[in-house]
Amino acid sequence: MGLNTGEAEKTGIFESPRQAAAGDGRDLVLGDAIVLVQFNDPIGKILSNPAPTPFVLDGVTLASVEAFIQGIKFSGTTSEGARVFGLYGLEAKHAGRAVSVKIAQRREKFESASVYWKGEEIPFGSDRHLNLIERAIAAKFKQNPDAAGALVSTGNALLIHPIPNAPHTSLKAEEFVRILMLIRSDLATPPAA
16 A cells, blocks of 8 residues: 555655656656656756766775665675676666566565675665665765755755665665755755864
8 A cells, every 4th residue: 555645745755756746757846845856857867876976985986876786786706796886877777687686586585685895795675785875875975066066955855756666676765865865964064163
């Protein structure tokens, strides 16, 4: 059972772009909310995980957050993860598709699945996994002034990501917008004197 429109407006979780707004393919401002339809508007595009916003995390250069999310799905014993770290856009998003299906199949059978970072095996979907993704997103914004500026330009608006969550997703829509709003708050707060 889905969220009704009132619940969705409070949480920023919409089951479809149509529920969020009539949708004309751009980021839409709904009162004090901004709907992120990632590839069609400059703000949504740069805030999205596939955006070409290179950053360094723990000494590793990554072309995009999506490259990080997909690349850590590959075992540390393969060079495929390192290759994926250099991707952005739909190429990065689709690079982990086959391994994502395997993760989903394992989880459907209640078997464990893992991601791999800096020689460490981390349970897929765990708090450690989510914290690692959160660190990557924060690094993106700290190291990319244009992305940080776009995020801060959203002011105090509720950010809404109307993309449905796939069963094998590493980062649920509600977690993504929560992380963005936390980072935005940190970026907008002047440093203490």
